[in-house]
Amino acid sequence: MASAPAKAPPPRTGVTFAAELTFEGIHLHYGPVHTLKGISLTVRAGEILCLLGPSGSGKTSLLRVAAGLERQTAGRVLMNGREVAGPSVFEPPEKRSVGLMFQDFALFPHMTVAQNVRFGLTDMAARIAAGEAQLAIDRVGLGHHVNSYPDVLSGGEQQRVALARALAPRPSVMLMDEPFSGLDTRLKDSVRAETLAILREMRATTIVVTHDAEEAMRLGDRIALLDRGRIVQAGTADEIYHDPANLFVAGFFSELNTFDARVEGNGVETPLGRFDAGRHAPGSELTVAIRTAGLDVAAHGGGMPPPGTVPGRITARRFLGVSEQLLIAIQGADKPVSARIRADELARDARDVTISVRNGDILLFESGRESA
Template sequence: MTLPSAQPSERTRTTTGVSFASRLTFEDIHHSYHGKQTIRGISLTAEPGEVLCLLGPSGSGKTTLLRIAAGIEVQAQGRVVIDGREAAGPSVFLPPEKRGIGLMFQDFALFPHMSVLDNVRFGLTALPKREAVAAAQAALERVGLAHYAAQYPHALSGGEQQRVALARALAPRPGVLLMDEPFSGLDSRLKDTVRADTLQILRESRATAIVVTHDAEEAMRMADRIALLRDGRLVQVGTSDLLYRQPKDLFAAAFFSEINQFDGRVRDGAVDTPVGRVAAPQFAEGTAVSIAVRLSDVRVMPQGGEIEARIRSRRFLGVIELLELAVPGREEPLRARVRADLLPTALADVTVTVQPQDILVFEKDG
């Protein structure tokens, strides 16, 4: 039987104890698995007290990099440095328990035969039992679950189990907390609340946090900085604003939003696209380019736009509608996301406008 989840306003939660935040640096990390390269020369630093999200699709190397930081995997080349001290390198390898790192697994990894309190106390082996129990109880209070200390994991909801796992990871006051897709198993209705609670606890603890996720919106909600990975390489690092507004390539642009994609070629310092001509002075004459336009940047109106179009299909998604439009010079439909009820139901012929600054141009991959 699952106990009812406490609502955020009903929880009693103390302020999280402060950790001494560490700086964790990856220096030219390489890693292979069964002869296949999984990490290809990644250099990256998580600054003290920041939340750094490792973002990317499955197989991009996010979890492997996290496991290398924790000491669960060993890199083939490069170094892991924590507060200026080499934790893993050509001649040094500190075991996980010597690195001052907390690790929170995707499946929470709670022991079903142990009480909630004993699960949190499990990693506090260096403390006398009485002090370990007190520290575990304090960690449960910080996540609002002190009243569940005697319960067992199966009696808790997914969100409550997630907070127990967080309490266990924070109980030893780690300088760095590593979190591997910590919200992937939660119901979508709970995810926002649990994520917000977790971020507040991380801010209070002041620990450096490295969070793995494949969800771009989740990374933007949580991170001070985002490191976008692809095929074991670092594509781009920066704030969510930077990665969204100034993506380095087509992959980065597509990862943060749905896009329309076109091909083109630079002529006289500009590119002609089905949604208008855009200046491209940064590319040499004749360069083959890929063009991206976000669905939300396609402005659709009954009249007054720059390009005539016809609605092929429209799908109501609640707050917005997804449109497919036929436009001159393009066989595939141009897609757009517009506010629901903006256009009359029976309307077929419309006009389209895309601002030049919303047309993203990249050198064609390959």
């Protein structure tokens, strides 16, 4: 019996001419509210940069400045070194070769998929526009929905239509505002992976706004973390995770236990043990942050705990699938410490335990300061 023919790969997305995007000293005011406070950042040509931060940190405002939907109060925006927004220059969005993808997808309900995707191709002849739209629709796997209306599509399919519409003009810069936030957890991983593959293929410079640190680490070549209108730290996921600039950054990427301590000799004493103070001088007031995933927990049958461990008692535990969260009371701590362990690591009836800390998950920050 003959085998079924191999499934044809999706058509390749047209490669764009990626642009370097630079923000120089960007300030933005909404009336008396100072939303962006001197942001300077360069996104390299072909790079995927994630703007990460809590609600109200300025992520979407910076994206809108890049798109030309907002005019900054001060500073400049440059594409490949050419000023597109500054004190005496302001190019509108249609002149900047940017693709926009919004959180709510912003599809026109009275237009078919094909009409939605063709909408931004007004500078092309009708036949060429139809061809470019069809190519983008096929690339996101929606060729069978070309004549469908948005209301019959799932959330994941609507997301792909919005992506096709943004890709069709082959922009030099793609701007995406929380593009996956409307998808359920089951869909999110697959749609995110498909989108990343398409962005890599088209090679456009891309900025993705997200409030999810794990999503930023999955997507971005680099991450810029914002807080209250300023960039707190920018770098690769590995750089930021292992060398956070301050406690805010560390807490954004990890669940932490924190303790106040004073450097005595060359170390700091905490309820979880004594740790090396590193470069911090004797007498310095520190916040000692320990990642919850950096605690090793073992059942304890009584007697003296093994060297390098402290005893504790489990007060609560929560099964989370592949992992489990424990709350453990220990001597000298004002509240239980939190530990995240593998779900099969500790017997269900374990109550008395010992805890040890992995050195790589201990972070020291000077109290009351924003630098590590």
